[in-house]
Amino acid sequence: MIASKIPATVITGFLGAGKTTLIRHMLANAKGKRIALIINEFGDLGVDGDVLKGCGDEVCSEDDIVELTNGCICCTVADDFIPTMEKLLARDNRPDHIVIETSGLALPQPLVAAFNWPGIKTQVTVDxxxxxxxxAAVAAGRFADDHGKLDAQRLADQGLDHESPLEELFEDQLTAADLIVLNKTDLISAADLEGVRAGIAGHLTRKPIFIEARQGEVAPEVLLGLGVGTEDDIGNRKSHHEREHEAGEDHDHNHDEFESFVVSFGPVNDPAAFAEGLKSVIVSHDILRLKGFADIAGKPMRMVVQAVGNRIDTHFDRPWSKAETRETRLVVIGLHDIDQAAISAELTALAG
Incomplete structure (x- = not known):
């Protein structure tokens, strides 16, 4: 029965971990396997989907890419994900494999559980x-489960009266994993990498597979074909929300702790100075993630901007089309008290 089902791979991970880069590499090396992509983003600008639509390969045409931008996929399973899956399954040219990229803020558990939905379970399995x-971020302690450090922050900042929701999200994404990709290994030492691996493994009761990668370069043969059938093991991968609910605690999963907004402005005169200026804006406002496209004055191609922490990646991906408006548009994601007006003004000023 499982052999006749379409396998689906759920790719999750925190903001800026490298999910989209990993998928691009996978598509470029898929060797003819027809792959359908379902992409969920937090924010109004579909950056990841637009980047992936440039795959330009018979294994993944633009018709095979579906973007869900109405909210976090774990909160809109019935409204968005189930209908999307039903449409994919109703197609005459059904895919060989389905890959789902979740938002960096999503809980994987509700999504995996949705594969037990009648009409889907008989046709698809979570590979x-x-x-x-x-x-690199984990090695720096940004998402480490360090209660002593959090207590010290509380003493230093009277406004910090709760544990960071980032901790729970990160742990829930790890708890759901069958395969953990330790990405960006080129940015840290071997000793730090071993510390990251040991720290993560020490928090897990299950024993997922660990692999190392740089720049998302993982062979498709490793990512696809795990054959786990994860939906049948969902009871062993409970999220914080599920465990606290079972314990009788009132704990709603929502994204009120996070805020995202889009900043739009005109052409950028100096791309190098612009990228450097982004670092100071990100650090001063503690921006979790910044991504989008920049219109560079005098250049026929648009520039992709991807930032997490103070690490900025920029590259030109394709020429601007005649049907689109040339402008710089950036999605900013941060915690709920982020200063939208100040950030918008500072980013706009960077255009020069």
Whole structure:
């Protein structure tokens, strides 16, 4: 029965871990396997989907890419994900494999559980959950489960009266994993990498597979074909929300702790100075993630901007089309008290 089902791989991971880069590499090396992509983003600008639509390969045409931008996929399973899956399954040219990229803020568990939905369970199985980890960020302690450090922050900041929701999200994504990709290993030492691996493994009761990667370069044969059937093991991968609910605690999963907004402005005169200026804006406002496209004055191609922490990646991906408006548009994601007006003004000023 499982052999006749379409396998689906869920790729999750925190903001900026490298999920989209990993998928691009997978598509470029798929060797003819027809792959359908379902992409969920937090924010109004579909950056990841637009980048992936440039795959330009018979294994993944633009018709095979579906973007869900109405909210976090774990909160809109019935409204968005189930109808999307039903449409894919109703197609005459059904895919060989389905890959789902979740938002960096999503809980994988509700999504995996949705594969037990009548009409889907008989046709699709979760081949595996792949969690991508930004090893450099974890090595720096940004998402480490360090209660002593949090207590010290509370003493230093009277406004910090709760544990960071990032901790729970990160742990839940790891708890759901069948395969953990320790990405960006080129940015840290071997000793730090081993510390990241040991720290993550020490928090897990299950024993997922660990692999190391740089720049998301993982062979498709490793990512696809795990054959786990994760939906049948969902009871062993409970999220914080599920465990606290079972314990009788009132704990709703929502994204009120996070805020995202889009900043739009005109052409950028100096791309190098612009990228450097982004670092100071990100650090001063503690921006979790910044991504989008920049219109560079005098250049026929648009520039992709991807930032997590103070690491900025920019590259030109394709020429601007005649049908689109040339402008710089950036999605900013941060915690709920982020200063939208100040950030918008500072980013706009960087255009020069």
């Amino acid at each position: 595996g959950v792949v969690t991508v980890v930004d090893s």
